[in-house]
Amino acid sequence: MTQVLDYAKRLMAEGSDEEPVENLFAIRRGPAGSRHFAFAGHVDVVPPGEGWASDAFAPEIRGDLLYGRGAVDMKGAVACMAAAVAEIPTEAGTLSFIITGDEEGPAINGTRKLIDFMRENGHQPDVCLVGEPTSVKRLGDMMKIGRRGSVNIWLEVDGTQGHVAYPHLADNPIPRLVAILAELDALVLDEGTDWFQPSNLEITEIAIPNRAHNVIPASAKARISIRFNDRHSGASLSEKVGEIAEKHGGRAVPVISGEPFLTPPGTFSAIIAAAVKAETGLNPEPSTTGGTSDARFLRAVCPVIEFGLCNATMHKTDEAVAVADLEVLSKIYARIARAALAQE
Structure with missing residues (x-):
C-alpha cells in the first residue's frame, strides 16, 4: 500500500450512541490541477451465520472459487481497486480510496464522516466508483446508475x-x-x-x-x-x-x-461501459434496482456509479467469488480510472 499511496488517514469516527468506526481515506496526488478519481467501498460484513463448509473468516480457494465472508460484498472489490491503482502512473491524475467499516450497520459514522473529512480538507473527487456487487449472472452485465x-x-x-x-x-x-x-x-x-x-x-x-x-x-x-x-x-x-x-x-x-439518486447516462457511464466491453465483451445494463448503498451519501459530492462482482452469493452461507473474476475486475477498474482521469 505504501508503494501506491502518498497519503493515508485512518479515521476513527465516534458517535454519541454508536460504537466507534474505523474508516480510511487514502490519496495519491497527481499533477497540480489534474482530475481526481475516487474508489469507494466498505470492509465490514454481515454475520456469517451457520453451515459454512470452511471458516467464514479464513479465506480458502476451492476449485475456481475463493470462499469467505466478504469475498463478494465487498472485500474482493476493494482488493481489485488497490490492484488497479498500482497499474496507473502518478502523472495520470489524483486517485483516492474512500473505505468505511460502517456500511452494513447503521451507516452513521462511516462514509458520512469520511465525506465531512474530505470537504474539510479539499479532497472532493470529480467522479466516484463504488464497488458494490452489481453484476447478476456474469461479471459485467449490470451497473447501477442510481438507487431508490x-x-x-x-x-x-x-x-x-x-x-x-x-x-x-x-x-x-x-x-x-x-x-x-x-x-x-x-x-x-x-x-x-x-x-x-x-x-x-x-x-x-x-x-x-x-x-x-x-x-x-x-x-x-x-x-x-x-x-x-x-x-x-x-x-x-x-x-x-x-x-x-x-x-x-x-x-x-x-x-x-x-434518498433516491440518479447519475443520468452520460460520459461516466460510457467510460464504465467501454471498460467492461473491452475486458468481458459485455454491454452492462444501466439499472437502479436493488437496495441502498453508500452511493446515496457520495452523490452529494460528485457523480457516482456502482459496479462490481456478481452478487449471487452475497450475504449467503459459503459466499464465494470466481478467482478469474477478481483478475478481470481489477483490469476493468484500471481502465475506468485511466479514462476518467483523462476526461477533459
Whole structure:
C-alpha cells in the first residue's frame, strides 16, 4: 500500500450512541490541477451465520472459487481497486480510496464522516466508483446508475387495556391499526419513471404486546418499509403516512435511511461501459434496482456509479467469488480510472 499511496488517514469516527468506526481515506496526488478519481467501498460484513463448509473468516480457494465472508460484498472489490491503482502512473491524475467499516450497520459514522473529512480538507473527487456487487449472472452485465430511497416507519396506536368481556370499559387499538394498514396497503405511490421501477410500500411487522387471549391490549404497533423513486422524498412520504395514521387515531415515527439518486447516462457511464466491453465483451445494463448503498451519501459530492462482482452469493452461507473474476475486475477498474482521469 505504501508503494501506491502518498497519503493515508485512518479515521476513527465516534458517535454519541454508536460504537466507534474505523474508516480510511487514502490519496495519491497527481499533477497540480489534474482530475481526481475516487474508489469507494466498505470492509465490514454481515454475520456469517451457520453451515459454512470452511471458516467464514479464513479465506480458502476451492476449485475456481475463493470462499469467505466478504469475498463478494465487498472485500474482493476493494482488493481489485488497490490492484488497479498500482497499474496507473502518478502523472495520470489524483486517485483516492474512500473505505468505511460502517456500511452494513447503521451507516452513521462511516462514509458520512469520511465525506465531512474530505470537504474539510479539499479532497472532493470529480467522479466516484463504488464497488458494490452489481453484476447478476456474469461479471459485467449490470451497473447501477442510481438507487431508490428508503424509509422505515413505525405506526403506533394507543388504547385502553381491558377484559374482552367488558369492551365498553376498554379501547381496542387494533381495529384502528388495521384501518391504517389497509389504507396504506391500497396506496399506489406512482407508476415508475424512465429509470426507476414503481415505488413500493410493504408491511413488514405487526406487534401486539398481548400474551393473554382474554385481554384487550393497551397498544398496537406496526412497521412499514417504503422503497421510493425520485418522484418522492423521504420527508414527503413520511408526511403522507403521518396524515393517514393521524386520521385513524395513530401516529407515525419515520426513519429515513436514504434518498433516491440518479447519475443520468452520460460520459461516466460510457467510460464504465467501454471498460467492461473491452475486458468481458459485455454491454452492462444501466439499472437502479436493488437496495441502498453508500452511493446515496457520495452523490452529494460528485457523480457516482456502482459496479462490481456478481452478487449471487452475497450475504449467503459459503459466499464465494470466481478467482478469474477478481483478475478481470481489477483490469476493468484500471481502465475506468485511466479514462476518467483523462476526461477533459
